[in-house]
Amino acid sequence: xxxxxxxxxxxxxxxxxxxxxxxxxxxxxxxxxxxxxxxxxxxxxxxxxxxxxxxxxxxxxxxxxxxxxxxxxxxxxxxxxxxxxxxxxxxxxxxxxxxxxxxxxxxxxxxxxxxxxxxxxxxxxxxxxxxxxxxxxxxxxxxxxxxxxxxxxxxxxxxxxxxxxxxxxxxxxxxxxxxxxxxxxxxxxxxxxxxxxxxxxxxxxxxxxxxxxxxxxxxxxxxxxxxxxxxxxxxxxxxxxxxxxxxxxx
Amino acid sequence: xxxxxxxxxxxxxxxxxxxxxxxxxxxxxxxxxxxxxxxxxxxxxxxxxxxxxxxxxxxxxxxxxxxxxxxxxxxxxxxxxxxxxxxxxxxxxxxxxxxxxxxxxxxxxxxxxxxxxxxxxxxxxxxxxxxxxxxxxxxxxxxxxxxxxxxxxxxxxxxxxxxxxxxxxxxxxxxxxxxxxxxxxxxxxxxxxxxxxxxxxxxxxxxxxxxxxxxxxxxxxxxxxxxxxxxxxxxxxxxxxxxxxxxxxxxxxxxxxxxxxxxxxxxxxxxxxxxxxxxxxxxxxxxxxxxxxxxxxxxxxxxxxxxxxxxxxxxxxxxxxxxxxxxxxxxxxxxxxxxxxxxxxxxxxxxxxxxxxxxxxxxxxxxxxxxxxxxxxxxxxxxxxxxxxxxxxxxxxxxxxxxxxxxxxxxxxxxxxxxxxxxxxxxxxxxxxxxxxxxxxx
Amino acid sequence: xxxxxxxxxxxxxxxxxxxxxxxxxxxxxxxxxxxxxxxxxxxxxxxxxxxxxxxxxxxxxxxxxxxxxxxxxxxxxxxxxxxxxxxxxxxxxxxxxxxxxxxxxxxxxxxxxxxxxxxxxxxxxxxxxxxxxxx
Numbered sequence: 001x002x003x004x005x006x007x008x009x010x011x012x013x014x015x016x017x018x019x020x021x022x023x024x025x026x027x028x029x030x031x032x033x034x035x036x037x038x039x040x041x042x043x044x045x046x047x048x049x050x051x052x053x054x055x056x057x058x059x060x061x062x063x064x065x066x067x068x069x070x071x072x073x074x075x076x077x078x079x080x081x082x083x084x085x086x087x088x089x090x091x092x093x094x095x096x097x098x099x100x101x102x103x104x105x106x107x108x109x110x111x112x113x114x115x116x117x118x119x120x121x122x123x124x125x126x127x128x129x130x131x132x133x134x135x136x137x138x139x140x141x142x143x144x145x146x147x148x149x150x151x152x153x154x155x156x157x158x159x160x161x162x163x164x165x166x167x168x169x170x171x172x173x174x175x176x177x178x179x180x181x182x183x184x185x186x187x188x189x190x191x192x193x194x195x196x197x198x199x200x201x202x203x204x205x206x207x208x209x210x211x212x213x214x215x216x217x218x219x220x221x222x223x224x225x226x227x228x229x230x231x232x233x234x235x236x237x238x239x240x241x242x243x244x245x246x247x248x249x250x
Numbered sequence: 251x252x253x254x255x256x257x258x259x260x261x262x263x264x265x266x267x268x269x270x271x272x273x274x275x276x277x278x279x280x281x282x283x284x285x286x287x288x289x290x291x292x293x294x295x296x297x298x299x300x301x302x303x304x305x306x307x308x309x310x311x312x313x314x315x316x317x318x319x320x321x322x323x324x325x326x327x328x329x330x331x332x333x334x335x336x337x338x339x340x341x342x343x344x345x346x347x348x349x350x351x352x353x354x355x356x357x358x359x360x361x362x363x364x365x366x367x368x369x370x371x372x373x374x375x376x377x378x379x380x381x382x383x384x385x386x387x388x389x390x391x392x393x394x395x396x397x398x399x400x401x402x403x404x405x406x407x408x409x410x411x412x413x414x415x416x417x418x419x420x421x422x423x424x425x426x427x428x429x430x431x432x433x434x435x436x437x438x439x440x441x442x443x444x445x446x447x448x449x450x451x452x453x454x455x456x457x458x459x460x461x462x463x464x465x466x467x468x469x470x471x472x473x474x475x476x477x478x479x480x481x482x483x484x485x486x487x488x489x490x491x492x493x494x495x496x497x498x499x500x501x502x503x504x505x506x507x508x509x510x511x512x513x514x515x516x517x518x519x520x521x522x523x524x525x526x527x528x529x530x531x532x533x534x535x536x537x538x539x540x541x542x543x544x545x546x547x548x549x550x551x552x553x554x555x556x557x558x559x560x561x562x563x564x565x566x567x568x569x570x571x572x573x574x575x576x577x578x579x580x581x582x583x584x585x586x587x588x589x590x591x592x593x594x595x596x597x598x599x600x601x602x603x604x605x606x607x608x609x610x611x612x613x614x615x616x617x618x619x620x621x622x623x624x625x626x627x628x629x630x631x632x633x634x635x636x637x638x639x640x641x642x643x644x645x646x647x648x649x650x651x652x653x654x655x656x657x658x659x660x661x662x663x664x665x666x667x668x669x670x671x672x673x674x675x676x677x678x679x680x681x682x683x684x685x686x687x688x689x690x691x692x
Numbered sequence: 693x694x695x696x697x698x699x700x701x702x703x704x705x706x707x708x709x710x711x712x713x714x715x716x717x718x719x720x721x722x723x724x725x726x727x728x729x730x731x732x733x734x735x736x737x738x739x740x741x742x743x744x745x746x747x748x749x750x751x752x753x754x755x756x757x758x759x760x761x762x763x764x765x766x767x768x769x770x771x772x773x774x775x776x777x778x779x780x781x782x783x784x785x786x787x788x789x790x791x792x793x794x795x796x797x798x799x800x801x802x803x804x805x806x807x808x809x810x811x812x813x814x815x816x817x818x819x820x821x822x823x824x825x826x827x
Contacts, residue, residue, distance in 0.1 A: 609758055620750075
């Protein structure tokens with residue numbers, strides 16, 4: 001059984017059709033890349049997987065470990081092991097990143113029927129994961145994403161992914177707004193999270209992220225559905241030919 | 251013990267009551283307006299002049315400040331009209347001048363020729379006498395709270411002006427309403443204006459107030475404005491009354507959907523002035539901007555009281571009030587943003603900044619928010635303080651003398667409210683007035 | 693907050709939360725008298741709205757009677773945005789936990805000034821009074 005099985009997914013937002021019969025199957029241990037031009041529906045797909053309000057599912061299905069994902073609340077999906085790294089992480093004034101991380105980790109543990117993590121254990125756990133991402137502990141004392149640079153926000157997202165240990169991580173344009181050094185740090189962090197027990201979907205507009213996070217399977221998305229799938233070489237082909245050829249095919 | 255105290259009428263209130271009696275006999279016109287006048291007179295007779303216990307007049311105790319009421323101005327004679335000829339505060343600006351002398355519309359001083367298509371201009375007295383249908387719109391905008399200045403204006407409603415712009419019509423040049431006061435003895439004037447903009451109409455309006463120094467005249471004006479859907483209005487206002495005058499003014503605006511509206515009031519004159527504004531956003535998607543500049547000195551007291559009423563969703567409003575206060579002047583700003591239930595996606599910001607240039611100046615600010623919808627962005631900021639010493643020092647260190655440095659800083663401070671005026675000539679003329687004010691400061 | 697003495701400093705932080713059908717009003721006077729030279733005040737008055745039947749009112753009176761007084765006042769109203777709730781829920785927090793996190797962040801400036809025991813109590817009280825205000 002695939003970890004994520006999306007069939008003929010159709011989604012509308014604001015009366016406009018955005019996903020138009022999307023099919024995708026992701027197995028545990030795989031890294032998929034979804035590439036596509038702006039407006040092809042990539043971000044919508046990630047939001048729909050995570051359960052963001054405001055989207056109307058008009059057809060199709062999405063199953064996570066065989067369970068109907070679309071019937072679950074966003075926090076239930078998170079507890080099941082679905083993580084979305086936001087393209088634009090939200091700012092939460094007054095709440096320190098540390099407090100937020102602990103609250104999230106414990107909320108997920110509780111829903112999974114696990115015991116809450118003790119404060120010293122948690123600190124050890126965060127310190128270890130943060131160091132791998134070159135995250136300064138001072139940064140964790142600041143309010144969640146408030147005044148963070150683009151790179152800090154994205155590293156904070158990956159840190160949260162590391163702490164929540166999801167079965168499926170969806171990275172929505174994690175490369176946007178990053179310079180090459182920040183990109184390398186983030187990619188390194190993601191690579192450390194690659195595991196036989198975990199799948200990752202990398203959503204990106206550009207090929208450059210895929211130099212650092214080498215996917216097993218590449219999908220090209222256009223006009224709300226996946227129009228072609230292949231190996232890593234597909235990303236290179238795309239880089240050469242551009243999206244226009246694929247859009248015509250859609 | 252809370253004994254019922256029947257307020258004793260002050261001399262000013264007694265005089266106003268007597269004037270209302272006389273006016274009742276003298277004015278007689280079409281029924282709806284007579285009724286409106288009578289209702290306002292009755293409310294005024296009942297509540298009298300406002301005092302500091304009336305929340306809206308907390309900082310302007312009119313009962314204490316208005317010692318006596320000047321007699322009602324007679325219609326201007328030939329000499330008065332002649333004297334008014336040279337009183338245009340914006341002589342260099344091409345505009346359609348509409349002149350009121352001591353509250354009476356004077357056609358011979360006004361430019362009523364070659365009106366743009368769809369533009370109607372009516373002397374109010376004549377429209378009332380003829381029972382013109384547009385007079386039915388007078389008194390249609392009713393503020394939430396009773397206001398004595400507006401009630402007095404309505405009780406003595408007799409002359410003024412009606413400007414109506416039909417759907418899609420456009421003013422080619424600004425319409426300039428000039429309120430002049432002339433004469434050597436103090437008189438009371440009550441002018442009323444009604445401006446109606448049809449859907450998609452575009453207008454540029456200037457309203458100015460001028461009069462002689464040293465004559466304690468009392469000018470009370472009210473302007474009602476209806477802006478139709480998709481209309482656009484730029485409104486610039488200059489209050490340059492004589493230095494001992496009492497100026498009470500009300501602006502009531504009912505604004506439709508998708509309107510672009512800007513209001514620039516500049517207050518420089520009068521010993522005691524109050525400008526009360528109600529902007530009611532009645533249609534969705536409207537953008538309103540207000541930027542006010544106040545330059546006060548001596549013992550001047552100026553009160554700007556503003557209510558921005560967001561009654562429809564998706565409107566944005568920006569209010570900026572800047573006051574430079576010198577001498578023993580007192581600058582007051584009361585600004586209230588209301589967001590009604592259901593007026594979601596309102597984006598309203600208000601800021602008031604006072605610059606105290608002397609130890610005896612006083613700044614009172616009351617920015618209020620009253621919010622009944624949750625998906626809104628509202629905020630206000632208020633600051634008051636003296637000129638920034640570190641900035642001054644920077645100027646001094648560059649060899650700029652203190653006076654000049656102060657003038658530059660003050661000019662840039664109030665200039666922020668003036669520089670957003672779209673009309674080049676008006677902007678420059680008002681900047682020059684500000685700069686002259688600073689020169690006179692010496 | 694009435695400033696009579698020279699160089700006196702004051703600070704007001706008001707955080708109002710209105711949920712369901714409640715109304716919250718801030719009314720405050722800041723005044724500097726003639727002789728209170730160098731007086732300073734900073735006022736921050738924020739309202740958080742939860743749900744669309746509640747109301748927030750801010751009525752500050754700011755009276756500066758001498759030029760060297762420096763007064764600053766800021767007020768904002770905001771709501772807990774859908775996006776923020778979704779972000780928290782994506783990290784596994786339930787809707788109520790998400791609201792609690794945001795509200796605690798909102799009132800933090802005030803609660804952190806309280807002695808520990810009070811702060812803990814206050815936090816619990818907030819949690820109780822917000823129960824059922826979402827979802």
